[in-house]
């Protein structure tokens with residue numbers, strides 16, 4: 080979002096009327112109105128429309144855009160802290176325009192993008208370039224994470240002070256582990272000195288080498304090369320100990336295994352500054368589903384879908400707060416990278432346009448309350464990375480997501496704004512849909528022909 084666009088919003092008011100406003104930061108969950116002005120939240124409460132009419136004296140102010148939100152949830156704009164926008168270098172997979180259009184359609188008003196691009200974001204000039212490009216081309220707010228090491232090679236550290244000054248919000252070699260413990264120690268110490276979180280893709284490369292799916296009975300029966308859960312958990316064990324000693328903020332990306340959850344729980348109890356995320360697909364699916372889907376490469380990602388017991392442990396960890404938030408690890412690929420036998424296909428699936436519906440449909444309200452869902456998708460990622468948003472408090476950015484919790488639809492990758500079509504959820508019927516997304520008071524997505532059910 081550019082400054083220019085925010086200035087254009089000055090004076091324009093948006094009244095979101097009669098929705099169920101869910102804002103855990105304010106302990107708020109009730110039917111009321113939200114008023115946006117100058118790109119920010121001006122007020123939240125009952126009867127804000129009547130007040131505007133009174134102030135306008137002769138009827139509603141024509142400068143006010145009124146959105147009828149009856150029957151909808153009105154929540155602080157969602158934040159996806161783990162997205163691959165493939166820019167620069169792989170724009171046949173995704174561009175800033177398509178990736179952020181996908182984010183907007185999925186209800187996300189901010190994304191943190193990963194630096195494993197071509198070339199990688201290991202240089203302040205590239206981070207600055209991406210930020211400037213995003214101001215022109217992106218529909219939502221884009222916060223770059225920079226590379227932890229030069230060329231993502233896991234050897235020499237990138238210049239964290241300059242990267243931070245250029246706008247990086249974290250450092251990570253995501254997509255690759257930092258294999259050498261001595262390098263990881265220095266990454267954590269240097270990041271702590273610069274106040275940057277370190278996001279780790281926890282994978283012990285000798286344990287995971289050659290693997291295609293979770294190592295266990297399902298892989299063994301199919302003769303698929305396995306990736307053991309310990310490939311993840313031994314690295315997490317190493318890194319929480321190193322982070323404790325360095326006094327660094329360690330964030331564990333895409334947690335997949337029960338062992339990892341236990342280690343995070345232990346580290347948090349010790350007071351280590353560790354946070355963690357999980358993806359919707361690891362909460363929803365397990366290795367048995369990969370076999371049932373006939374080893375379709377759209378079910379292949381890293382870390383892999385693990386056992387049913389691992390999946391249960393992840394859900395528990397979301398419920399008890401061991402896992403801080405949900406992020407999609409949106410990883411678009413071109414068909415040529417996926418249209419291969421399972422062991423050879425690329426790792427990764429898209430997630431921005433399906434996350435809200437999948438989570439609502441599977442877990443809300445039975446396992447996750449509506450308010451907790453908003454914490455997991457907005458408030459917590461904002462707090463963990465110190466990003467603007469995550470609440471509808473007056474003065475906060477006018478980033479708002481409107482969700483119809485009842486609407487049923489069928490996921491069809493042909494309708495995605497993302498250039499990626501690689502999802503295991505094609506054809507799945509889900510309940511719950513993002514119908515409108517506003518960034519800085521401006522509508523950046525509106526579901527075509529949205530029939531809102533007034534309940």
Ligand SMILES: [Zn+2]
Pocket residue numbers: 253254255280332333381382
């Ligand atoms: Zn990763």
